[in-house]
Amino acid sequence: MATAVGAFGGADHAASKSGVWSWITTVDHKRIGILYGVTAVTFFLIGGFEALLIRLQLAEAESTLIAAGLFNQLFTMHALTMIFLAIMPLGAAFFNFIVPLQIGARDVAFPRLNALSYWLFLFGALLLNSSFIFGGAPDVGWFAYANLTALEYSPSSAVDFFALGMLVLGVSSLAAALNFIITILNMRAPGMTLMRMPVFTWMTLVVSFLLVFALPILTVGLVQLLFWREFGMPFFSAEAGADPLLWQHIFWLFGHPEVYILILPAMGIVSEILPTYSRKPLFGYSTVVFAGVAIGFMGFAVWAHHMFTVGLGSIALAAFSASTMLIAVPTGIKIFNWIATLWGGSIQFTTAMLFALGFVALFVIGGLSGVMHASPPVDTQQQDTYFVVAHPHYVLFGGSIMGLFGGIYYWFPKMTGRLLSEGWGKLHFWLMFIGMNVTFGPMHLVGIDGMPRRINTYDESMGWELLNQIETVGAFIIALSVVVFLVNFFKSVKSGEPAGDDPWDGRTLEWSIASPPPEYNFARIPVVHSNEPLWDQKHPELKHDAPPVIAGGADEGAEESIHMPNPSYWPIVVAFGTALAAGLVIVNPWLASIGAVIGVLGIYGWVFEPAGPEHH
Numbered sequence: 001m002a003t004a005v006g007a008f009g010g011a012d013h014a015a016s017k018s019g020v021w022s023w024i025t026t027v028d029h030k031r032i033g034i035l036y037g038v039t040a041v042t043f044f045l046i047g048g049f050e051a052l053l054i055r056l057q058l059a060e061a062e063s064t065l066i067a068a069g070l071f072n073q074l075f076t077m078h079a080l081t082m083i084f085l086a087i088m089p090l091g092a093a094f095f096n097f098i099v100p101l102q103i104g105a106r107d108v109a110f111p112r113l114n115a116l117s118y119w120l121f122l123f124g125a126l127l128l129n130s131s132f133i134f135g136g137a138p139d140v141g142w143f144a145y146a147n148l149t150a151l152e153y154s155p156s157s158a159v160d161f162f163a164l165g166m167l168v169l170g171v172s173s174l175a176a177a178l179n180f181i182i183t184i185l186n187m188r189a190p191g192m193t194l195m196r197m198p199v200f201t202w203m204t205l206v207v208s209f210l211l212v213f214a215l216p217i218l219t220v221g222l223v224q225l226l227f228w229r230e231f232g233m234p235f236f237s238a239e240a241g242a243d244p245l246l247w248q249h250i251f252w253l254f255g256h257p258e259v260y261i262l263i264l265p266a267m268g269i270v271s272e273i274l275p276t277y278s279r280k281p282l283f284g285y286s287t288v289v290f291a292g293v294a295i296g297f298m299g300f301a302v303w304a305h306h307m308f309t310v311g312l313g314s315i316a317l318a319a320f321s322a323s324t325m326l327i328a329v330p331t332g333i334k335i336f337n338w339i340a341t342l343w344g345g346s347i348q349f350t351t352a353m354l355f356a357l358g359f360v361a362l363f364v365i366g367g368l369s370g371v372m373h374a375s376p377p378v379d380t381q382q383q384d385t386y387f388v389v390a391h392p393h394y395v396l397f398g399g400s401i402m403g404l405f406g407g408i409y410y411w412f413p414k415m416t417g418r419l420l421s422e423g424w425g426k427l428h429f430w431l432m433f434i435g436m437n438v439t440f441g442p443m444h445l446v447g448i449d450g451m452p453r454r455i456n457t458y459d460e461s462m463g464w465e466l467l468n469q470i471e472t473v474g475a476f477i478i479a480l481s482v483v484v485f486l487v488n489f490f491k492s493v494k495s496g497e498p499a500g501d502d503p504w505d506g507r508t509l510e511w512s513i514a515s516p517p518p519e520y521n522f523a524r525i526p527v528v529h530s531n532e533p534l535w536d537q538k539h540p541e542l543k544h545d546a547p548p549v550i551a552g553g554a555d556e557g558a559e560e561s562i563h564m565p566n567p568s569y570w571p572i573v574v575a576f577g578t579a580l581a582a583g584l585v586i587v588n589p590w591l592a593s594i595g596a597v598i599g600v601l602g603i604y605g606w607v608f609e610p611a612g613p614e615h616h
Contacts, residue, residue, distance in 0.1 A: 037090065073138065117179065149229070150229075217253050
């Protein structure tokens, strides 16, 4: 094996692995995962800053701190940023870095397509945010209901930035999803059957299928929206005999699976963390997997519960009320299995474990308020109040964000070779846990009291000021927690304690190789005999049958040729041309041809790029 490791990467290849240019041309799934992560955290900070401005405006009754128009832009962009530019790409960061390691692969199936996905995401995000500079950001809510997006109500180009930015982001996500489906189904190590895959990889597969089936629905709606605005095709115009509710059906048929696209990665992360720090196998592995698959299927059958107040009729109300209640069943199964995993375990309260436990507790609260919305009378009472703001924040902040931070603390040693400080980490957790509940808990109360969402101010006589002030204090506690995390992150990257290859006594394949992993991941492709191969190898005394044998990190055994793809700048050229065409079409459709030509030249160069010397 020394031949394989020692000969990998000659001088030229090694030189290409440093400097800015190496990051621009990289096709290494681990580096692309880091690019996703850094970009997503940056947009998380931007979305958080927008949230602080919103909270400052609402902290005082009849406040004039922020004008109504800018307030509408802020709450719209806050939601779009957090959903599409922070939480989704943070999940993609873990997909990229961890999944090939967990399945014993050397890279994803299509490394250059993977790079294209990242660059499309970055340029799509910049296009969406550039609307702040060019005439104002979208101000129609993240759902962009059809009547609000008509030219007569939104004459500026803000809605066009929304539609075109979302289309570019959609292409990025669709390409990434197809890449991961093919990678997971075709590149697993020998012996790793589907029911031996780690739960996080399973949730990646479910999310990828959700993206493949949900994104085309939104794409159709966005194209219709553009044709309505640019060419007068009345897809959503009641005056022309169309039905504005068509947009709501299209959007929520995408939008509710999107909720599970956001939460399932966190569920997968928690399913890795809890067994590791409980020193027990995951209770009911098969049921946790099937519950995740069931959530994916059922996610397409509940969209109309977002539309209970539009007059769907009693049969539709009953059907979607029932389906919404039913989706709580697989979710409850997961929660039961997580609790059962903890039961009787030798629990280690590390920072990652605290975030995982926080995820379970807060997600249960968010889930319970979601079940309440399955009842049409209750939903009608709470529609468009702050109660509805509290629910998704308990699910997506208390759930997704807490789970993703748990993943950062769990896999940071594998990514960097160093440990994050546990002291700073626990301070980060408790500040975020307290701040989250202080911010979003009172929203239930002020919502029940009737405070509408999306208003920029309220009369002092309504009695909502105290609760809003408490929420604003909570938001700044969250901001402080993020500052603590950033300090911990940069201190640890520079001078954190060396982690070693397997600091948590892990169970899955990524812990069997060096930290950080070499570019080729595994010196030899491992052979898998169980769904916890590394744990079974390290603790044969806990198995009744013969201990399984895996390989991968060891520098021994038969030689194995390693071929890795060469770096390429064509993915960024194609992505830049695509985003430029989308941006210029707003100014003048003819100018868009400049971006189109760059994109086509990029594809030509990609296809006919001379093959460089192979690196073995």
